[in-house]
Amino acid sequence: MSEYLHDANAVQGARPESLPAGTPPLLSLSGIAKYFPGVIANKDVSIDFYPGEIHALLGENGAGKSTLMNVVTGLYQADEGELILDGYGVTFDGPEAAIRAGIGMVHQHFKLVSRFTVAENLALGWSETRRWLSAAALAERAQAEAKRFGLDIRPDAPIDSLTSGEQQRVEILRVLSRGARLLILDEPTAVLSPLEVGELYAALRRFRDGGGAVILISHKLDEIMALADKVTVLRHGRVAGSHRVDKTDPATLVTEMIGRPVEQKTAYPRSAPRGRADVVLALEDVSFRDSAGRLRLHPLSLDVRAGEIFGIAGVTGNGQSELADILAGLSIPLSGKVHVAGTAMQGRGPGEFRKAGIGYVPEDRLHKALAPALGVTENAVMRVFRTHPVGGRMAYHAAAARDFTRSLLDQARVTVADPSTPMRGLSGGNQQRLVLARERMISHLALIASYPSRGLDIGAISLMREALAEIRDEGRAVVLVSEDLDELMALSDRIAVLCAGRLMTIVDRSGFDRATLGALMSGRDAGGGA
């Protein structure tokens, strides 16, 4: 165990070196506790957040990071402890009170109105916006705010025409222009292209250097090491350690977070030679248009074979999710044919795809794979409730459903005190773990997994990757959609690259090359041409 663990209390409460002596914390949490029925989400949490500092929060799925931020942003009231802002004890009776006090949060799911323009969305946050302001005046004000914070935006563009990175910039700008001094970001780089990641880092550093405080929730150790000044690790709801980033290292943080080191594999060799390679999924000239009439997929053909991991690479929002929805029967193509194990699937819905043995972990798990208001049990059995032993013969067997749920929770390594708890009471990462375990169970032919690492802690990512390799070794297929080239190259047998809804190429493992794949993802060929 590292010396830094013993050092934790010494760093806790220490001032960052760049601040003038005597600078008080902007926000101090003192002995915060938050309980849910049967769950200690936070206990004895004391952390100081200073101006001019990026402070990362790290912890396993369910460690209590989101709950703590919900307390800080006034969504929950702490059951014990105190929030001290600028030296004074405060209570926030709701998120508006926290915003008025200068605390703003950028969520993973942006809270923007998709049909409104950027300027209109920004204006929604300005309390003094007058009703009669013209579009031109709103755009002018938006541009002025963008300039003030050094964030590049297009005031007249509707939100739904923007990339995830552009939407995030609008969200950050909205929070900053409402006067935030403490900016909280929840896994902000999960949906960004490498270029956008660089721009976000620059914006956050600028905000910090101007005296702002940032809390960064992230599972990515590289990101924390590159961007943060301090890091606090939460474990089972409590502070396990707090460090200056330049005085710690990733291995120490992982051990502190999980209680043991986690091996980061860069390759997943087959346990046995590849057997028969029947085509399990085939697309023939498939295209797709969204509800707003935009062509999201240009006609493309591909096949996925048994015993392979077929990677799909691309910057988020280039047609991958649409393609995955089609492969799982959730969306109907505009043109072309879909075959599952040689059977044409025209006119068949997701239930038929499931019966054929296709499991699906969609990008938006909470809304496409789960019923958030229903219990954990209902969600666990959702895909098997008509099959023995849970269902069948027009009956639902509650005891069998409970047993099934228990075994699924064990496999997913999720602890739930009461399985009748609504699904939305599970942490984001634990929801993801449950969907993965459930879909794996029904994937007799193939599992389609969209961004399966998103939201998972480092230990869960390693288990998830092992699980995908096992599915492949058992002779089933995996379609792995990811923007992480390291993940794709470590696991895939072939990689297809999508850019602007076009299939750029399909490369075999022997031809994997980071630079070439990266160039194709951004619409250039290997030689740099457009």
Ligand SMILES: Nc1ncnc2c1ncn2[C@@H]1O[C@H](COP(=O)(O)OP(=O)(O)OP(=O)(O)O)[C@@H](O)[C@H]1O
């Ligand atoms: N509304 C709620 N009702 C019941 N339990 C809850 C609720 N919100 C959170 N919890 C529980 O509190 C614990 C902490 O969850 P939290 O979402 O804060 O974890 P997290 O660290 O943000 O995890 P992740 O990395 O998966 O997002 C978990 O056991 C979770 O199930």
